[in-house]
Amino acid sequence: MTLGADPGLEQLKDLRPEEGPAPASAAFVGQRVRRLEDPPLLQGRGHFVDDDQPRGVLHIAFVRSPVAHARITSIDVSAATAAPGVEAVLTAADIDQVCQSWRGVLNWPGMVAGEQRPLAKDKVVHVGEPVVMILASSRARAEDAAEVVDIVYEELAVTLDPESALGSEAVLIHEDLESNRCLEMDFGSGDTEAAFEEADVVVTVTMQTGRHTAMAIEPRGIVSNYSRADRRLTVRLSTQAPSMLQTLYARLLDLPENAVRILTADVGGAFGMKAFVYPDEMAAVTASVILGRAVKWIQDRFEALQSDTHARDERVSAKLALQDDGTILGLQSDVLSDCGAYSMYPRSSVTEGVQVCTIMPGPYRVPVYSGHLRVVFTNKAPLAVYRAVGHPVAILVMESLMDAAAEELGLSRAEVRRRNLLVPSELPYTSVTGNVYDSGSHLESFDRLVELLDLETLEQRKDQARARGRLLGIGMACFVEISAPGAMFYGAKGAPITAHDQAKVRMEPDGSVTVLLGTPGQGQGLHTTAAQVAADQLGIDISGVRVISGDTSTSPHGTGVWASRSAVVSTGAVATAAKQVRVRLLNAAGHMMEANPADLEIVSGHINVQGDRGTGIDVAEVAARVHWRTHEFPDDMELGLAVVGECRGPDMVFNNGAHGVVLEVDPETGMVFLLDYIVIEDCGVLINPDIVDGQIRGGVAQGVGGALLEQMVYDENGQLQTSTLLDYLVPTAMDLPSIKIHHIETPSPYTELGSKGVGEAGTAGAPAAIHSAVNDALAPTGGRVWAQPMTPERVLAAIRLAGDPHSAAQPF
Amino acid sequence: MTEPLDHTLTTRVNGQAERALVQPRTTLAEFLRDYLGLTGTHVGCEQGACGACTVIVDGAAIRSCLMFAVQVEGAEVQTVEGLSPTGHLSALQESFAKHHALQCGFCTAGFLMTVSAALSEGDDLTNPTQARARISGNLCRCTGYTPIVDAVVDVARSYHGEGEP
Numbered sequence: 001m002t003l004g005a006d007p008g009l010e011q012l013k014d015l016r017p018e019e020g021p022a023p024a025s026a027a028f029v030g031q032r033v034r035r036l037e038d039p040p041l042l043q044g045r046g047h048f049v050d051d052d053q054p055r056g057v058l059h060i061a062f063v064r065s066p067v068a069h070a071r072i073t074s075i076d077v078s079a080a081t082a083a084p085g086v087e088a089v090l091t092a093a094d095i096d097q098v099c100q101s102w103r104g105v106l107n108w109p110g111m112v113a114g115e116q117r118p119l120a121k122d123k124v125v126h127v128g129e130p131v132v133m134i135l136a137s138s139r140a141r142a143e144d145a146a147e148v149v150d151i152v153y154e155e156l157a158v159t160l161d162p163e164s165a166l167g168s169e170a171v172l173i174h175e176d177l178e179s180n181r182c183l184e185m186d187f188g189s190g191d192t193e194a195a196f197e198e199a200d201v202v203v204t205v206t207m208q209t210g211r212h213t214a215m216a217i218e219p220r221g222i223v224s225n226y227s228r229a230d231r232r233l234t235v236r237l238s239t240q241a242p243s244m245l246q247t248l249y250a251r252l253l254d255l256p257e258n259a260v261r262i263l264t265a266d267v268g269g270a271f272g273m274k275a276f277v278y279p280d281e282m283a284a285v286t287a288s289v290i291l292g293r294a295v296k297w298i299q300d301r302f303e304a305l306q307s308d309t310h311a312r313d314e315r316v317s318a319k320l321a322l323q324d325d326g327t328i329l330g331l332q333s334d335v336l337s338d339c340g341a342y343s344m345y346p347r348s349s350v351t352e353g354v355q356v357c358t359i360m361p362g363p364y365r366v367p368v369y370s371g372h373l374r375v376v377f378t379n380k381a382p383l384a385v386y387r388a389v390g391h392p393v394a395i396l397v398m399e400s401l402m403d404a405a406a407e408e409l410g411l412s413r414a415e416v417r418r419r420n421l422l423v424p425s426e427l428p429y430t431s432v433t434g435n436v437y438d439s440g441s442h443l444e445s446f447d448r449l450v451e452l453l454d455l456e457t458l459e460q461r462k463d464q465a466r467a468r469g470r471l472l473g474i475g476m477a478c479f480v481e482i483s484a485p486g487a488m489f490y491g492a493k494g495a496p497i498t499a500h501d502q503a504k505v506r507m508e509p510d511g512s513v514t515v516l517l518g519t520p521g522q523g524q525g526l527h528t529t530a531a532q533v534a535a536d537q538l539g540i541d542i543s544g545v546r547v548i549s550g551d552t553s554t555s556p557h558g559t560g561v562w563a564s565r566s567a568v569v570s571t572g573a574v575a576t577a578a579k580q581v582r583v584r585l586l587n588a589a590g591h592m593m594e595a596n597p598a599d600l601e602i603v604s605g606h607i608n609v610q611g612d613r614g615t616g617i618d619v620a621e622v623a624a625r626v627h628w629r630t631h632e633f634p635d636d637m638e639l640g641l642a643v644v645g646e647c648r649g650p651d652m653v654f655n656n657g658a659h660g661v662v663l664e665v666d667p668e669t670g671m672v673f674l675l676d677y678i679v680i681e682d683c684g685v686l687i688n689p690d691i692v693d694g695q696i697r698g699g700v701a702q703g704v705g706g707a708l709l710e711q712m713v714y715d716e717n718g719q720l721q722t723s724t725l726l727d728y729l730v731p732t733a734m735d736l737p738s739i740k741i742h743h744i745e746t747p748s749p750y751t752e753l754g755s756k757g758v759g760e761a762g763t764a765g766a767p768a769a770i771h772s773a774v775n776d777a778l779a780p781t782g783g784r785v786w787a788q789p790m791t792p793e794r795v796l797a798a799i800r801l802a803g804d805p806h807s808a809a810q811p812f
Numbered sequence: 813m814t815e816p817l818d819h820t821l822t823t824r825v826n827g828q829a830e831r832a833l834v835q836p837r838t839t840l841a842e843f844l845r846d847y848l849g850l851t852g853t854h855v856g857c858e859q860g861a862c863g864a865c866t867v868i869v870d871g872a873a874i875r876s877c878l879m880f881a882v883q884v885e886g887a888e889v890q891t892v893e894g895l896s897p898t899g900h901l902s903a904l905q906e907s908f909a910k911h912h913a914l915q916c917g918f919c920t921a922g923f924l925m926t927v928s929a930a931l932s933e934g935d936d937l938t939n940p941t942q943a944r945a946r947i948s949g950n951l952c953r954c955t956g957y958t959p960i961v962d963a964v965v966d967v968a969r970s971y972h973g974e975g976e977p
Contacts, residue, residue, distance in 0.1 A: 034909055041917030042905040044852015044892035048918065051851040140837055217856040217864055217953050218918040268854070268918025269953050301857035523916025523954050690912040697956030698915065725861035725951070733948045733957040762956075 028532035028542050029753065032690040035528045036547060037521075047265035049221040049238045050298045057223065058087055060284055060297035061142035063132035063149045064306065065124035068160075068379040068718025069173065070153035072122055072131065079148040080134055085141035089149070090133045090287055092121035099286040100252045102277065104343035106493035108350060111183045113343035114174030114377065118283035124153070125173050125341040126381050127720050128306030130280045135287060135295060158718040162315075162338040162376035173341060173377045182339050182375040183350045187357040187433050188331075190368025192321075195330030199321035203404040208787040209393050209767070211313035211338065212710035213305065214386050215730050216522075218268020220308065221298035222281045224288035231255075235285055236263040240275045240522060241560030246552045247496045248277050248346060249285055264550040267522035271702070272385040273309050274522070275562055276344045280307065305723045309349075310712055311386030313338040314356055314393050320401040326411050326419040330368040331432075333360055333397065337375045340382040346495040347562075349383050350375045355390025355482075358433040362398045363442035363480045363656055364420040369432040379718045385562070387702055391481055391764035396788070399477045399768040403775065413772070414450050417478060421446055437480060440656040441744045445680040446478050448742060449658040452678050461662075470664040470673075473777025477659045477768035483683075483757025484568035486651045499648065501569040502556035505534055505577035506642035507585070509627040511605065511620030513538065515577075517549035518558025519570050524759060525691040526566055530574045532687060533753070537578035538585075539602025540619060556644050564757025567687060569649045572752035577645025584638055588626045589617060591633055650750035655683040655758055657744075659700075659765035665777040667799055670792030672708055672774060674737045679765070682744040683758035684751070689743070692758050697739050699762020705731045706763075707770040711789050778802075823884045825850070826894030834881045840874075841865045843881035844891055852892040852921050856951070863950035866922040867891050873929035892921035895928065904928065904967050911963035915954035922950050927964050937968035 040046055077089040101117040120131045132149050136142035157171040164170060165180040173180055196202060222237040233255060239245060242262040250257040267274065284297045299307070318333040337353030350373075357371035406416040421443040422429055429437045458474055465472035490497040504516040515530050527547035535542040549555055559569060582602065589607045590597035593616065601610045608616025625632060626639040633639060662676040679696055686692050709729040713721040722728040747754030767788060774795065775784050783798035821834050825848060832847045839858075844850045844867065856864035858877045865876040868890040895902045901909065904924060914920045930937060930946050937943040943964045944957070952960065 035912070037917065038909045038914060039901065041914055041920055042901060042908055042924070043896045043899070044850070044921050046852075046917050048851075048854065050845070050855065053846060140835075215953060216916075216918075217862055217951060218854070218916070219856070266917060268856075269916045271953070298855075301859055301861075523914075525915070694912050694915055694955060694959065697958060698954045701956035702953070724859050725857050726859070730951060730953065731957075732951060733944045733961065736957055738958045738961075739956060 028535045029687050031532070031688065033528060033532055033542060033688055035525050036531055037525060037527055041266070048218055048268055049223060049236055052223045052236055054223065054225065054294040057294040057296045058135040058291070059137070059139040059142050060287070060295055061134045061139060061146045062130040062280055063146045063151065064303070065120065065127055065129045065131055067124065067153050067155055068127050068158045069156040070124050071156065072120065072124065073152040073154050075132060076150040077132060079150070080145040083141070083145035083148060085137040086134060086145045087137070088135045088291060089145070090119070090290070092117060092119040094290065095119050095283055095286050096121065098253060098289055099282060102252065102345045104345040104348045106348045106350070106490070106495055108183055108493065109185060111350065112177050113182060113348065114177060116279060116342045116345065118279045118286055126379050127718055128303065128381055130283060133283050133287060135291070158379050160378050160380065160714055160718055162336050162378055165376045165378050173379060180377040182343055182377055184374045187371040187373065188369030189432055190330070192330045192332050192368045192370040195368045196319065196321045196332070199329050200324040201322045201405065201408050202319055203401055203408050204317070204319045205397060205400045205404060206317045206786060207397055207400060208315045209312045209396065210706065210711040210787070210789045211310050212706055212712060213308050213310050214271040214273035215728070216269030216271060216273060219299040219301060219304045220274060220278065220281065222284050223294065223296045224285045225294040226289040226292055228292040232259050232261065233285070233289065234261045234263065237281060238267045238274055239264055240270045240562060241497070242520065242550065242552050243518065243558045244346070244497050244560055245277070252282065253286065253289060262552045264520045267520070270522040270561070271387045272389065272562065275347060275560065276309065276384060277346065301725060302723050305728055306720055307381055309344055309384035309386070310340060310381055311352060311383060312393060312706060313383055314353065316356065316393060316397045318360070318397045318401055320405055322405050322409065324409065326405070326409055326416045328364055328366050328420050331361060331366050332369070333357060333371045335371065335373045337373070338380065338383060339375045339377050340380040341377060342382040344382045344384040346497060347385060347490060351385050352383065352390045356393045358435060359391050359394035359480065359482070360398050361431050361433060362395055363422055363478050365422060366432050380714055387699060388481065388760035388763035391479065391760065392703060392706060392767045395477055395479045395764055396768040396771055399772055403772055413476060414455065417446055418443065421478060435482065435654065436652060437654045438650070438748050438750050439746050440654060441682045441746050442478065442656050445656060445682055445744055446658045448680045449476060449660045449678060453660045465664055471667055471777040471780065472662070472664050473773040473775070475661045475769040475771065475773025475776060477765045477772060479659070479761065479765040480654045480656045481564065481761045481764045482652050482654055483564035484649045484653055485563050486649055488651060489563070498557065498559050500646055501559045501573045502644055502646045503530065503570065503573035503577050504556050504642060504644045505574065505581050507581055507623050509624050511544065511618070511623040513540065513545045515545060515547045515574060516555045517547060517570060518556040518573070519560055519566060520549035522561060524566065524695060525688065526570055529567065529571055529687045529691060533571045533574045534578045537575055538582055540605045544605065564759040565649070567755045567757050568653065568751045569647045571687060571755065572647030572649060573645045575645070575752050576647055577643045580643040580645060581641050584641055585619065585622055587637060588633065588639065589622050591637065592617060592622065592625065647752060653748045653751060653756045655681070655756045655761055657681040657761060657765065659769035661769045661773045663770065663773045663777065665774060665795060667781070670795035672790060672795065674704065677737050677739045679739060679741045679762065680744065681741060681758065681761055682746050683761065684748045684756040685745055685754035686743065687753065687755055693741050695759045696741050696762040699760055700739050700766045701731050701736055703763040703766020704736060704770065706788060707767040708789050709735070819882050821881055821885055823887055823889060825889045826891060826897070836880065836882060838881045839877055840867070840879040840881050840884055841876040844876060850891050850893050854918050854921060856918065861951070862919070863926065864919045864922040866925045866950065868925055868929050871929065871932065873926045890925070892924055895924060903971065907963040907967040911959045911966065913955060913959040913963040919950060919952045923947060923960055926950055931968065931971055937964050940965050943968065
């Protein structure tokens with residue numbers, strides 16, 4: 001089974017964008033244009049969910065389960081209902097009359113999921129699951145009332161280990177399912193048994209990655225209002241996928257979709273976490289329908305850590321078969337993904353595990369592969385998708401195998417990689433899991449990295465560090481990253497998530513332009529890149545373009561932000577729309593100037609016959625005429641200067657690159673200090689280099705967090721121990737070095753602008769590079785770390801147990 | 813509805829006198845955002861860890877989620893809105909834009925106020941290491957911090973204590 005049908009090379013060629021007139025100018029795409037988003041944000045005039053305070057709004061507080069697995073015996077809300085300022089107290093009994101339940105199931109073979117609803121009914125399955133909802137005149141009063149809700153729980157055995165969750169003694173978390181297994185399937189192709197039999201060398205790694213979470217600085221929040229007068233639901237929330245929620249809220253509440261309006265202005269970070277139907281948000285929406293008024297809920301950080309989707313909790317055992325000369329013969333992996341208590345809706349919670357399996361071959365020539373995946377339920381908050389979904393773990397494992405192979409074969413880490421990295425003559429390349437790498441610079445980017453890392457002086461630098469009592473290490477990781485995947489990810493699997501994006505480009509009568517994006521951003525500068533593309537296509541200055549997004553009633557239908565797609569499909573949609581507006585402008589201008597439109601050009605807002613800059617008319621004049629003086633134009637000429645463009649994008653495009661890190665370990669404390677970080681990145685054509693660099697830096701930072709700092713810790717009762725930011729550590733300014741970024745631009749032949757997504761590439765490679773460096777630093781001690789985060793305790797344990805022949809195989 | 817413990821707060825925010833009826837439990841962040849409508853100050857954790865809510869009270873950068881409104885009785889409070897009263901970006905804000913020091917913008921006000929306070933106190937932020945240390949109490953999840961450090965160093969080098977940053 002492969003992730004998506006292999007479209008075959010012939011089909012890919014059919015998806016090449018149509019040849020059309022070249023853009024009027026290339027003045028803005030490719031430039032470090034200042035962001036349109038910045039001035040309001042810098043002045044404190046952004047518009048985030050919590051900034052809305054409708055008159056008379058009711059504030060929500062939830063009573064959440066304090067236990068990991070229990071039956072709900074009784075709920076007594078009498079004291080809460082009588083508390084000062086409380087307007088309503090709702091439980092599942094109230095909510096279920098209006099809102100349907102759901103299951104996060106996609107049509108992967110054999111996949112099952114537990115039923116989930118806004119407020120828990122009959123039982124709770126993780127600490128933090130919402131049970132009762134209080135609506136009051138203020139958040140403070142709602143929280144006061146929440147404290148006097150009396151719930152009696154009959155606790156059940158808690159399941160926290162995914163391996164034992166599958167055992168015969170395991171207690172079922174979802175009693176209507178046969179087991180705690182969500183999905184089990186195989187990936188890859190070819191005869192791996194034969195490959196391993198004939199191999200000269202086989203290396204094995206067993207690794208564990210720590211459960212962590214997106215931790216966006218803006219907590220989740222929602223303001224929902226249902227008007228009984230016109231039966232219309234209006235919801236403002238912090239989300240990545242407003243059009244998706246328009247559909248899902250309509251379905252769950254049995255409303256027509258044109259009665260549901262989703263508003264999303266500024267979003268303070270999302271990273272994949274804000275792309276779901278969350279039970280608490282759904283409860284708030286339902287409450288507004290039941291009460292016919294505005295309600296508001298903003299989560300606090302305790303709730304965020306307890307209930308936001310988690311990520312990266314995988315155990316992987318993998319083997320690599322090689323010839324004596326370092327050529328890879330085959331790969332095998334066994335992946336166990338800890339799903340938490342629910343498969344999140346509608347994307348499900350298996351994508352991460354699937355990608356750990358399918359991305360693992362990476363940028364290498366791997367002829368045969370078998371990957372085995374199990375995704376298992378436990379009594380923890382649900383796992384879902386988080387920046388680079390599965391890639392960090394896949395690449396961590398593969399790069400660890402390559403390092404182990406180098407050691408076993410007596411080759412350098414660089415050489416074993418060089419011998420297996422793909423070269424341009426092999427592209428497009430279909431990996432053994434069906435991923436098609438359309439273009440790229442896999443070997444070239446690595447060679448570039450090696451050059452910059454100056455490995456010749458490595459031993460010398462290690463000696464110098466040792467003299468200061470520190471262990472120095474260098475790590476390298478090669479990666480690929482999928483971007484802009486098409487419908488086969490979700491739509492084809494039964495989820496109401498579209499893969500194509502739409503944008504509207506509208507020229508006003510005075511020649512200024514409004515772009516309406518179907519997909520709003522969460523900090524990646526989508527408005528800016530859209531303006532750059534529109535300005536270039538129309539031949540006007542970027543100052544004449546304003547971008548609006550985030551109202552499903554007026555914006556075109558959008559795919560949302562996920563899987564690094566916007567640089568491909570959002571800008572693709574804008575380019576398509578702008579091109580068509582340009583055609584209409586030139587037709588009208590041609591009529592006004594009595595010239596052939598094909599002979600005209602637009603430069604800096606002025607239309608003239610090519611080569612004849614002195615004559616012609618301004619764009620503004622044409623725009624005014626086609627609005628106010630339609631009688632001057634032929635009856636059959638299309639004069640509307642507003643067009644909705646769409647972009648479906650290819651099935652997928654892949655970016656590639658390499659990460660390198662130099663760090664020091666303090667063997668006394670176990671602390672790791674990052675000294676130098678280099679990223680070689682090839683994401684095709686850069687629309688705005690500043691924005692691309694920003695995405696890489698932010699991505700690396702989150703990768704560093706996962707590698708060294710971030711871990712959700714549950715105790716043996718399923719109690720979340722890391723519920724404040726003093727326990728759950730994310731990188732501060734002191735934890736990150738300055739990241740040096742070098743670009744290679746291999747245009748994708750299959751996207752409108754030759755661009756590829758890049759938002760997740762920084763995160764994809766960082767955990768692997770850092771892991772490689774730490775183990776390189778520890779090599780003289782004989783110790784190794786096999787789990788992340790590589791906390792000081794783990795590093796010290798590795799050093800302490802060094803030399804024990806059994807310890808190298810155990811994940812610390 | 814008023815309660816016996818409600819307090820009539822008199823304070824100054826961004827140079828303007830303000831007077832409001834608050835509860836003892838009302839935090840400074842809530843007062844600024846909900847009572848005065850100054851929503852530029854953001855709340856990221858209510859645990860005093862992320863620094864997004866940083867404002868300046870009597871010259872010092874403080875976490876407004878950990879301070880009660882009543883504590884600013886008679887004090888001078890500055891928020892991000894006070895940095896650009898006429899809609900023109902200050903030199904510090906300009907530097908942030910120039911260096912791509914913000915992405916989602918949710919943590920930005922906290923950084924601006926932390927740095928403002930530091931520059932007003934005469935801290936030398938022209939050195940990247942010191943600048944990095946000074947902002948280490950503010951969390952950002954988007955930028956990886958280096959662009960923020962660059963922006964701070966850039967403006968510090970051009971700021972010689974003449975006027976507000």
